[in-house]
Amino acid sequence: MAKITRPQRAKPAPVRTPAKKAAKAAPGAASKSISRTVKKAAKISPAAKPSSPKPSSPKAKAGSVKPVKTALKATKPWTPAEIREAFSRFAQANPEPKGELEHVNPYTLLVAVVLSAQATDAGVNKATRPLFAVADTPQKMLALGEDTVRDYIKTVGLFRTKAKNVIALSEMLIAEFGGEVPRTRAELESLPGAGRKTANVVLNMAFGEHTMAVDTHVFRVGNRTGLAPGKTPLEVELGLEKVIPAEFMLHAHHWLILHGRYTCLARKPRCELCLIKDLCRWPEKTA
Numbered sequence: 001m002a003k004i005t006r007p008q009r010a011k012p013a014p015v016r017t018p019a020k021k022a023a024k025a026a027p028g029a030a031s032k033s034i035s036r037t038v039k040k041a042a043k044i045s046p047a048a049k050p051s052s053p054k055p056s057s058p059k060a061k062a063g064s065v066k067p068v069k070t071a072l073k074a075t076k077p078w079t080p081a082e083i084r085e086a087f088s089r090f091a092q093a094n095p096e097p098k099g100e101l102e103h104v105n106p107y108t109l110l111v112a113v114v115l116s117a118q119a120t121d122a123g124v125n126k127a128t129r130p131l132f133a134v135a136d137t138p139q140k141m142l143a144l145g146e147d148t149v150r151d152y153i154k155t156v157g158l159f160r161t162k163a164k165n166v167i168a169l170s171e172m173l174i175a176e177f178g179g180e181v182p183r184t185r186a187e188l189e190s191l192p193g194a195g196r197k198t199a200n201v202v203l204n205m206a207f208g209e210h211t212m213a214v215d216t217h218v219f220r221v222g223n224r225t226g227l228a229p230g231k232t233p234l235e236v237e238l239g240l241e242k243v244i245p246a247e248f249m250l251h252a253h254h255w256l257i258l259h260g261r262y263t264c265l266a267r268k269p270r271c272e273l274c275l276i277k278d279l280c281r282w283p284e285k286t287a
Contacts, residue, residue, distance in 0.1 A: 076281055078227055078243065086227075086276045087248040090255040093275060097254035099205055101125065106181040106206035107173070108132045111141075111166055113201045114193040119157045127153045138170035138179050165193030183207055197233070200253070210249035212237045217260025218253060224264060226281030 078086075090097075100121040103109035108128070115124045131152040135141040141149065150163035169191040173179055181202065182188055188199035200213035214222070214233040218240075222228040228239030244252050263270050271277050272287035 076226065078279070078281070080243075080245075082279050083227070083243050084245055086279050087244065087252065087255065089275045090259070091248065091251070094255065094258070097251050097258060099201070099254060099257075102128060102132075104132060104136055106202065107138060108136050109206050110169070110181050110188075110191075110194070110198070110202050113198045114165055114169065115153060115156055115162050117158070117162075117193075117198075123156055127156050138173045141166060141170045142174070162193065168192035169194065181206065185211075196237075200237075204250070204253060208250065210241075210246065211253070212240045212244075212249070213253045213257075214240075215257060216266075217264075218256045220266060221256050221260045221264050224269075224280075224282045225276070 101109065101112040101116060102125045103112050111132075112124055112128055115128065131149070135144050135149075144152075146163050146167045149166055150159060153159045153163060153166075156162060172191055173181065177187070183203070185196070185199045185203060188194055188202055189196060197213050197215060200211040203209035204211045204213060212218070214237045219230075219233055219236050222230065222236040222240060228236050228243060230236040230239050240252065240256075241249070248255075259275075263274050269282075269286055271280075271285045274280065274287075277285060277287065
């Protein structure tokens with residue numbers, strides 16, 4: 001007869017109490033755990049660390065107020081008398097300021113200004129002297145062709161794009177303006193490669209309009225001196241036009257360009273030579 005085997009009941013696993021677990025833990029582990037808990041509680045508890053005063057609180061450091069005073073001083077508006085005095089000094093020192101871009105007529109001025117974007121006037125003049133000797137009208141420029149124009153201006157930055165623009169604006173002048181440079185800002189800005197600054201330079205230098213061309217130098221001078229602070233060239237342009245007396249507007253942008261190029265330099269202004277250092281609002285004058 002086969003032997004009957006009865007299955008045995010599995011014995012329940014021993015339940016370990018917290019006390020037994022603590023007993024098996026490494027010596028000192030319990031104390032470390034308690035220490036960590038106490039530290040966390042100290043960080044969370046408001047009483048553990050006094051809250052620091054808000055920046056606007058009277059208990060804040062006095063040093064935080066100083067930059068505000070400096071900023072207010074730097075942006076204090078010029079008075080009309082101070083502005084008149086500044087431009088009177090510019091006019092006395094240089095009665096007939098001239099732009100440094102070489103040209104022979106409004107068309108060559110337009111081309112030179114288009115080429116001067118992201119380039120120096122000296123570099124543009126070096127390229128345009130031989131170019132303008134053979135092409136000083138839109139018709140002659142078209143006759144040269146884009147490839148030849150590109151060869152003439154290859155030392156100028158972005159010369160490939162600029163050569164295309166010179167040919168395109170020459171074609172547009174012939175097709176829409178009878179080969180003549182237009183005399184309104186909107187028409188000038190419609191030409192390939194010409195923007196607001198280009199239009200303002202041409203209107204001022206070729207046609208005697210009271211415009212303010214804001215390049216990097218004028219933008220820096222307007223902001224640094226506090227004469228016409230602005231975040232964009234347009235803001236500075238409109239600000240200068242608003243405050244400069246009409247009698248100085250014909251030459252104002254040349255005075256400011258030359259001042260920024262040779263005196264109010266970007267990295268280290270030559271304040272010791274500045275004609276208007278006593279009027280300037282910049283708080284970091286070098287002299």
